[in-house]
Amino acid sequence: VQLQASGGGSVQAGGSLRLACADSGRTSSNNGMAWFRRAPGKEREFVAGISWNGDNTIYTESVKDRFTITRDRARNTVFLQMNSLTPEDTAVYYCARGIGSYPARTGNRYDKWGQGTQVTVSS
Numbered sequence: 001v002q003l004q005a006s007g008g009g010s011v012q013a014g015g016s017l018r019l020a021c022a023d024s025g026r027t028s029s030n031n032g033m034a035w036f037r038r039a040p041g042k043e044r045e046f047v048a049g050i051s052w053n054g055d056n057t058i059y060t061e062s063v064k065d066r067f068t069i070t071r072d073r074a075r076n077t078v079f080l081q082m083n084s085l086t087p088e089d090t091a092v093y094y095c096a097r098g099i100g101s102y103p104a105r106t107g108n109r110y111d112k113w114g115q116g117t118q119v120t121v122s123s
Contacts, residue, residue: 003028005095008117011085015121019080021095021114026076032098033071033078034110037091037119047093048080049103058103062088085121092116 007019019035034049048059048069057069068081078095096110104110 003095003097003112003114005093005114005117007080008093008119010120010122013086013121013123015085016081016083017085017119019082019093019095019117019119021078021080023076023078023097028097028112029073029076030101032101032103033069034096034098034103035069035078035080035093036096036107037089037093038116039088039091042091044094044107045091046105046107049098049105050078051103052101056102058105060105082119085119087121087123090119090121092118 002024004022030052032051035047036044037047038044050057050069050071054071066084071078094116095114097112099111
């Protein structure tokens with residue numbers, strides 16, 4: 001399994017970005033998937049997760065109503081639509097494959113990680 005994250009960039013506050021995580025190994029279709037982020041000087045933080053079939057999603061409180069996680073199983077890709085971005089969203093974003101079929105909020109429930117994509121939001 002190789003997870004390739006893309007879509008990061010620099011935007012002004014209030015802007016939007018759409019991250020994508022492509023699974024080149026095509027082995028994650030039955031696994032929950034998630035996005036985490038690590039801001040400078042901070043611990044890695046869970047952002048959003050989605051179940052294997054897309055029916056269940058969970059979010060950290062600070063991104064609810066602003067971020068949306070979706071997946072396209074046919075394309076083996078998971079997306080994170082990020083709207084109303086703030087400087088506090090600045091971080092490296094990582095996608096991860098879950099051990100099970102449903103997402104969890106802790107990193108030890110994920111066994112494969114992408115390389116990360118930088119998101120920078122300026123005020």
